[in-house]
Amino acid sequence: MPPAKIAExxxxxxxxxxxxxxxxxLAYLSSIINHGxxxxxxxxxxxxxxxxxPTQPKGRERVLSLAERERLLAELQPTGRRNTWMPSAxxxxxxxxxxxxxxxxxxxxxxxxxxxxNQAKKIP
Numbered sequence: 095m096p097p098a099k100i101a102e103x104x105x106x107x108x109x110x111x112x113x114x115x116x117x118x119x120l121a122y123l124s125s126i127i128n129h130g131x132x133x134x135x136x137x138x139x140x141x142x143x144x145x146x147x148p149t150q151p152k153g154r155e156r157v158l159s160l161a162e163r164e165r166l167l168a169e170l171q172p173t174g175r176r177n178t179w180m181p182s183a184x185x186x187x188x189x190x191x192x193x194x195x196x197x198x199x200x201x202x203x204x205x206x207x208x209x210x211x212n213q214a215k216k217i218p
Contacts, residue, residue, distance in 0.1 A: 097144040104145060113148035120147060163188065 100120070107116045124142035131138065158166065167185070172178040 097141040100145045
């Protein structure tokens, strides 16, 4: 597959989706080609490596204001059936700039035992 075809695909996709999506799709295609080269002995160059990737906008960086933080923590106070660990998990996430993950690492970190000898916390 010539790099020109990959570039044509990139340009068509950029009309439909965001640059980040195209970058991920090209990375996926590159990974497939590299897998074939390594695992199956296919002798071919990776044309994706020769195609420029779309530029992505710089990621956002936003910090809650003090008023927003206080409002968030007030809403999280355990009442009724609310999780009593949630305010602590949110404070940990805010203080460590922890990202939201499917595994819920902030809440897991609160509930996991600490290494008191090293004063460390393992975050799964």
